Amino acid sequence: MTAKVPVIDLLLPEEEVVKAIRKGCEEIGFLCIINHGVDPAVVAGAFKAMHDFFTLPLETKMKSKGTPAGYMPLQAQTLDPENQTEPDQKEGYGMVEEVPAGHDPNEFPFHGKRVYPDDSDVPGWREAVMGYYGAVRSLAMRMLRYIALAMEVPDADAFIAKNFEFPIFHMRMLRYEPRASNPAEGRLAAGAHTDWGLITLLKTDGGEGLQVQPRNSSEWLDVEEPANAFVVNLGDLQQRWTNDVFTSRPHRVMLKSDKVRYSIAYFCDADERALVECLPSFQSPSRPPRYSPITQAAYLAAKYEQTIKKEFNVVSASVERVEESAVV
Numbered sequence: 596m597t598a599k600v601p602v603i604d605l606l607l608p609e610e611e612v613v614k615a616i617r618k619g620c621e622e623i624g625f626l627c628i629i630n631h632g633v634d635p636a637v638v639a640g641a642f643k644a645m646h647d648f649f650t651l652p653l654e655t656k657m658k659s660k661g662t663p664a665g666y667m668p669l670q671a672q673t674l675d676p677e678n679q680t681e682p683d684q685k686e687g688y689g690m691v692e693e694v695p696a697g698h699d700p701n702e703f704p705f706h707g708k709r710v711y712p713d714d715s716d717v718p719g720w721r722e723a724v725m726g727y728y729g730a731v732r733s734l735a736m737r738m739l740r741y742i743a744l745a746m747e748v749p750d751a752d753a754f755i756a757k758n759f760e761f762p763i764f765h766m767r768m769l770r771y772e773p774r775a776s777n778p779a780e781g782r783l784a785a786g787a788h789t790d791w792g793l794i795t796l797l798k799t800d801g802g803e804g805l806q807v808q809p810r811n812s813s814e815w816l817d818v819e820e821p822a823n824a825f826v827v828n829l830g831d832l833q834q835r836w837t838n839d840v841f842t843s844r845p846h847r848v849m850l851k852s853d854k855v856r857y858s859i860a861y862f863c864d865a866d867e868r869a870l871v872e873c874l875p876s877f878q879s880p881s882r883p884p885r886y887s888p889i890t891q892a893a894y895l896a897a898k899y900e901q902t903i904k905k906e907f908n909v910v911s912a913s914v915e916r917v918e919e920s921a922v923v
């Protein structure tokens with residue numbers, strides 16, 4: 596079965612876009628956006644660059660090893676350790692925001708030094724990938740504003756300035772092994788998970804695979820996207836900010852046949868230092884905050900620790916531990 600994911604045309608007047616986004620955020624937590632302004636040629640260039648890199652010999656790819664910036668080989672991540680018998684069947688390549696100039700890198704553990712493959716191994720890779728990164732970064736900033744308006748914060752610009760001065764934008768290019776998944780045996784291309792930040796802008800190769808579990812359901816539904824769309828899904832911090840009114844839904848990649856899949860996830864998270872706590876407009880005496888406040892960095896560090904093999908997890912050890920607990 597297919598999920599009913601709302602398709603939102605970004606050429607509509609802002610008020611209508613915001614209203615549709617709010618409805619989608621409350622009902623399913625997944626949206627598709629069209630007429631988003633990212634040039635299809637830029638997208639095609641990034642997918643070609645990604646293909647060129649992932650088809651290199653492993654030892655060449657390992658020269659760029661690292662997380663969140665750089666190459667992460669197969670077997671490095673298990674998104675649903677409780678239910679998977681094998682790690683995710685994927686390899687990835689991460690691109691991050693650099694540590695803001697003049698700031699202490701320890702304050703920004705999820706920013707970092709970008710890693711690029713040698714140009715001689717993949718000519719033109721850097722221009723193509725960074726062209727895409729920049730285009731989607733602009734779209735992300737635009738989406739942040741829509742989301743802030745959808746949350747009806749009193750001053751959207753002030754909300755963004757406070758929480759997204761140096762956002763954690765983490766783009767991860769992904770290649771999934773051409774191997775059919777078998778959820779009953781605990782084998783998935785990507786295990787069931789929710790995303791961890793605010794929103795994710797996902798570009799896929801258009802092939803099957805992405806599934807979502809809607810609110811109040813245990814069913815897994817296929818996410819269908821129109822041509823040239825981005826799939827946008829909400830992350831956990833969005834849900835915490837809105838006291839569960841907006842929803843961060845579990846999703847997974849389930850390959851039904853032995854067909855390779857490529858995608859690019861662009862994770863948009865708040866500034867490491869942002870304290871994520873229930874916004875006043877989403878609480879009342881009868882609906883008190885459901886989660887304790889937590890910084891973006893602490894939340895992300897705990898998730899890295901739970902899902903990424905130790906030898907690939909270079910960031911979360913440096914982040915102060917905070918007990919992550921629901922209030923109710």
Ligand SMILES: O=C(O)CCC(=O)C(=O)O
Binds near residue numbers: 769799804847848859
């Ligand atoms: O590749 C996909 O379609 C989904 C990827 C995803 O959900 C993730 O990496 O968080």
Ligand SMILES: [Fe+2]
Binds near residue numbers: 788789790795
């Ligand atoms: Fe995800």
